[in-house]
Amino acid sequence: MGALQLLGFVGPSVNWWALLPQIILLGAALAILLASALAPQRTSTAFATVTTLCSAVTSSIIAIGLWNDVKTEGPSSSIASAFGVDGFSIFFTMLILIGLAATALLSHDYLDREGIDPPEFHALLLCSAAGAIVMASANDLIVMFLGLEALSIGIYVMIAMHHRRSEARESAIKYFVLGAFSSAFLLYGIALTYGATGSTNLVHVRDYLDAVVFRDQHLLMAAMALLLVGLSFKVAAVPFHFWAPDVYQGAPSPVTGWMASIAKAAGFAALLRIFFAAFASHDVDWAPIVGVLAVITLVIGAVMAILQTDVKRMLAFSSVSHAGYVLVAVHAASADGTSAALFYLFTYTIMVLGTFAVVGAMGTDDEHPLSRYAGLGRSRPVLALGFTVLLFAQAGIPVTSGFIAKFQVIAAAVNNESYFIAGAAMMTAVIGAFMYLRIVMVMYVTDEEEERTSRTWHWTTSTVVIAAVGFTILAGVVPQFLIEFAEDAVPILIRG
Amino acid sequence: MEITTGWYLVLGALLFVIGGTGLLIRRNPLVMLMCVELMLNGVNLSFVAFARQLGDIGGQTVVFFVLVVAAAEVVVGLGLVVAILRRQPGATADDLSALRG
Numbered sequence: 216m217g218a219l220q221l222l223g224f225v226g227p228s229v230n231w232w233a234l235l236p237q238i239i240l241l242g243a244a245l246a247i248l249l250a251s252a253l254a255p256q257r258t259s260t261a262f263a264t265v266t267t268l269c270s271a272v273t274s275s276i277i278a279i280g281l282w283n284d285v286k287t288e289g290p291s292s293s294i295a296s297a298f299g300v301d302g303f304s305i306f307f308t309m310l311i312l313i314g315l316a317a318t319a320l321l322s323h324d325y326l327d328r329e330g331i332d333p334p335e336f337h338a339l340l341l342c343s344a345a346g347a348i349v350m351a352s353a354n355d356l357i358v359m360f361l362g363l364e365a366l367s368i369g370i371y372v373m374i375a376m377h378h379r380r381s382e383a384r385e386s387a388i389k390y391f392v393l394g395a396f397s398s399a400f401l402l403y404g405i406a407l408t409y410g411a412t413g414s415t416n417l418v419h420v421r422d423y424l425d426a427v428v429f430r431d432q433h434l435l436m437a438a439m440a441l442l443l444v445g446l447s448f449k450v451a452a453v454p455f456h457f458w459a460p461d462v463y464q465g466a467p468s469p470v471t472g473w474m475a476s477i478a479k480a481a482g483f484a485a486l487l488r489i490f491f492a493a494f495a496s497h498d499v500d501w502a503p504i505v506g507v508l509a510v511i512t513l514v515i516g517a518v519m520a521i522l523q524t525d526v527k528r529m530l531a532f533s534s535v536s537h538a539g540y541v542l543v544a545v546h547a548a549s550a551d552g553t554s555a556a557l558f559y560l561f562t563y564t565i566m567v568l569g570t571f572a573v574v575g576a577m578g579t580d581d582e583h584p585l586s587r588y589a590g591l592g593r594s595r596p597v598l599a600l601g602f603t604v605l606l607f608a609q610a611g612i613p614v615t616s617g618f619i620a621k622f623q624v625i626a627a628a629v630n631n632e633s634y635f636i637a638g639a640a641m642m643t644a645v646i647g648a649f650m651y652l653r654i655v656m657v658m659y660v661t662d663e664e665e666e667r668t669s670r671t672w673h674w675t676t677s678t679v680v681i682a683a684v685g686f687t688i689l690a691g692v693v694p695q696f697l698i699e700f701a702e703d704a705v706p707i708l709i710r711g
Numbered sequence: 712m713e714i715t716t717g718w719y720l721v722l723g724a725l726l727f728v729i730g731g732t733g734l735l736i737r738r739n740p741l742v743m744l745m746c747v748e749l750m751l752n753g754v755n756l757s758f759v760a761f762a763r764q765l766g767d768i769g770g771q772t773v774v775f776f777v778l779v780v781a782a783a784e785v786v787v788g789l790g791l792v793v794a795i796l797r798r799q800p801g802a803t804a805d806d807l808s809a810l811r812g
Contacts, residue, residue, distance in 0.1 A: 357773050357776055360776075364783065371787050371791070388740065388792070392734065392788075402751065403757070406723075406757040410720075410765075
């Protein structure tokens with residue numbers, strides 16, 4: 216440090232406090248790996264799970280402290296404006312930590328049952344979570360790209376860790392190839408943004424676009440198109456969704472839950488920060504494209520979900536269709552729309568984690584035919600009720616958080632006078648509801664076909680399902696607290 | 712004839728398109744990995760060309776980050792390819808079709 220200062224090098228100031236949540240996660244990852252390397256016997260799953268949970272809890276306490284700081288002192292940014300500390304970044308930090316805790320609990324049972332080494336899995340999960348937080352907080356496109364890669368590379372390995380299942384390997388290589396393909400598109404978009412505006416820093420990009428009127432916009436338009444394509448792959452928006460069903464079906468259920476919830480939420484965080492916050496002055500250029508993507512995503516997601524026979528593939532298309540609703544909110548390009556998108560992502564993440572908790576406990580092998588759920592309402596009434604609530608919430612039925620979320624998204628579209636898109640969202644909600652009702656019907660009406668092998672329910676799985684159902688109903692009955700949270704979390708780009 | 716920045720950008724775009732096309736049409740998993748590298752290097756060339764044009768060092772430093780990320784991706788990709796080829800020698804992308812609906 217001293218020598219560098221003699222050379223006249225002064226590094227940017229770093230707000231270490233704001234970076235602490237991801238530093239704790241990475242520290243926990245290293246601690247787990249180190250302990251497993253030094254321990255004489257095989258490390259127990261409980262140790263890895265408890266370490267992950269402790270780091271998630273510690274990080275969320277710090278995130279709450281940061282939230283209060285932002286409320287009293289206003290948003291700021293750190294490391295030469297590359298890392299934003301605003302309501303938006305802390306909102307997503309908390310969401311990612313909730314997802315981390317739930318996935319750690321769900322994987323506990325899974326890793327034990329399938330005989331997978333727990334330390335590596337948890338270390339990758341923690342790195343992946345840290346990457347997601349970096350991605351949601353980055354004010355610089357390159358930092359965002361690094362966060363995205365940390366998130367994705369962890370997921371590629373987590374999918375493939377089940378070395379006895381060829382489906383898991385196939386799923387991993389498919390996700391890997393398409394993930395690398397979409398990262399290259401995103402990176403090319405970043406390069407063209409850099410060429411058009413002279414910086415990869417979103418604060419600089421925003422200021423530049425506000426101040427300069429382009430005579431020739433081709434470079435910027437191409438940049439926006441490539442960024443949108445790259446991120447559409449990550450959030451599984453049609454026509455860039457074709458990987459989702461195969462990958463969701465082949466991946467272990469806890470990892471599928473992580474991909475469907477956190478990888479999607481982090482992708483939307485990046486989308487909102489780039490397009491809503493930095494390219495706000497050019498919304499006439501990008502909003503119509505997002506609107507078209509939203510409508511085709513809604514329709515294809517809902518229709519294809521009906522045609523599936525495998526529950527995991529149904530849920531994959533349902534997650535495609537959920538991406539469509541969030542895109543409807545992004546299309547509004549307003550503070551209203553953005554807080555509706557945030558509310559949607561928060562409630563969606565929690566219900567999808569609960570849903571995949573049930574799916575993961577229902578079967579360990581590669582197929583999840585709908586018939587496996589037959590008669591569940593009689594054999595396991597409490598579980599079937601919880602699953603029903605989560606599916607109804609995904610369908611957007613009142614008294615659940617899903618209804619409020621869909622209502623807010625459609626209200627944002629109507630306020631923006633996008634009546635066609637609002638209508639499409641309502642229509643597809645009806646089409647989509649059919650698929651969820653079909654699963655519920657099978658659980659309650661159809662008789663059990665085969666003798667079900669006795670499944671032991673681990674308490675960790677039940678905890679996640681109960682917590683998800685509780686939150687879904689709470690946010691459906693008294694949504695005000697979450698609405699205010701989302702309204703305070705609209706992204707702001709501050710020069711630091 | 713003078714070689715301007717535009718030429719480098721066109722070359723970068725060509726590399727990107729060749730890599731992207733190769734990824735979509737080639738069936739050998741190793742060649743697909745090479746195509747990803749080609750796409751990323753096309754982007755790197757664009758970054759350096761823009762950095763030169765703008766007189767800004769930022770674009771050149773980005774390339775180092777991208778190289779590291781590409782290396783990390785290839786490590787994981789090769790690991791996956793090895794894991795698949797060990798079970799199914801000579802497998803191509805067409806053989807990986809157990810998952811479908």
